[in-house]
Amino acid sequence: MGTCHAKDAKSVLQALDTARDKELNDLSSALTSLCRAHTVVLQWVPSHCNILGNEAADTLAKEGTTKDQNDRSTTFKEAKTTIKAKQHKKWLQQHPHYNKNDVFHLLTRSEEVLIFRLRTGHNRMNHHPFTKFRIGQSDQCPCQTGSTTTERLLQTCPLHDGLRSQIWAEATTVQGKLYGSLDDLQRTATFARRTGVSI
Numbered sequence: 786m787g788t789c790h791a792k793d794a795k796s797v798l799q800a801l802d803t804a805r806d807k808e809l810n811d812l813s814s815a816l817t818s819l820c821r822a823h824t825v826v827l828q829w830v831p832s833h834c835n836i837l838g839n840e841a842a843d844t845l846a847k848e849g850t851t852k853d854q855n856d857r858s859t860t861f862k863e864a865k866t867t868i869k870a871k872q873h874k875k876w877l878q879q880h881p882h883y884n885k886n887d888v889f890h891l892l893t894r895s896e897e898v899l900i901f902r903l904r905t906g907h908n909r910m911n912h913h914p915f916t917k918f919r920i921g922q923s924d925q926c927p928c929q930t931g932s933t934t935t936e937r938l939l940q941t942c943p944l945h946d947g948l949r950s951q952i953w954a955e956a957t958t959v960q961g962k963l964y965g966s967l968d969d970l971q972r973t974a975t976f977a978r979r980t981g982v983s984i
């Protein structure tokens with residue numbers, strides 16, 4: 786009965802009753818052969834005090850724990866899976882904006898830089914340095930229709946109308962251009978590069 790001592794007796798009884806746990810095969814076959822010659826009653830006793838035989842059972846159980854344990858209730862594979870899942874959960878908590886469908890990491894390094902700057906608005910276009918640090922004359926786009934934001938550059942700035950329609954045959958949202966498919970992101974990076982605007 787190699788595995789019995791490692792568990793709470795109650796859980797063993799429950800397992801015998803409900804499950805076909807592989808781990809319990811040894812125990813089951815031992816009980817079966819015991820039942821051929823004896824009447825066996827399985828009973829969970831919550832406390833050992835003053836019950837004849839339980840002291841002896843307790844001593845034997847304690848002895849058993851000092852012996853080599855052949856079977857482990859947790860396999861290496863299970864332990865690995867548990868640890869991985871915990872680490873993954875922790876990582877996700879530290880990166881709340883991570884989107885597993887984001888193809889950003891599939892871009893080249895220079896494409897990543899462009900997309901990152903356009904996404905965050907932390908870039909060298911006039912709007913950010915001017916409003917944040919009062920660098921430059923104004924936050925106006927050279928087309929004089931408004932401030933230089935990602936939205937203006939990608940969607941409306943008339944200085945890049947030709948290039949824009951060349952790259953996007955159909956109207957595409959800012960969201961699609963910055964967070965869409967790999968092709969979407971690559972088009973955006975190409976557009977940004979070819980405008981000649983320092984981003």
Ligand SMILES: [Zn+2]
Nearest residue numbers: 926927928942
């Ligand atoms: Zn403009």
